Amino acid sequence: MREVxxxxxxxxxxxxxxxxxxxxxxxxxxxxxxxxxxxVYQVQKVFVKSCDYERSDSTN
Known part of the structure; x- marks a missing residue:
């Protein structure tokens, strides 16, 4: 997870x-x-959680 x-x-x-x-x-x-x-603007701290697209549950 990263903070931006x-x-x-x-x-x-x-x-x-x-x-x-x-x-x-x-x-x-x-x-x-x-x-x-x-x-009118606001700065927000956001946490981004990336998905692991390289992992695959299928074994076909």
Whole structure:
């Protein structure tokens, strides 16, 4: 499992939408917000658990 930071933005209806871009640090995410259009943003810490696609349970 790895820890990343993502930026979420509030839309015109007040709903929070998580953006796809991942950042390695909180500061990196904040710097990204500085170049985004005017709006309301939030930085969130996210834990990503990758699936092991190389392992197969079938023996055929």
């Amino acid at each position: 930071f993502k930026v979420a933005e509030f839309d015109s209806q007040g709903k929070l939408r998580l953006l796809m871009q991942e950042y390695a640090s909180y500061n990196e995410a904040v710097l990204a917000i500085e170049i985004m259009p005017t709006g």
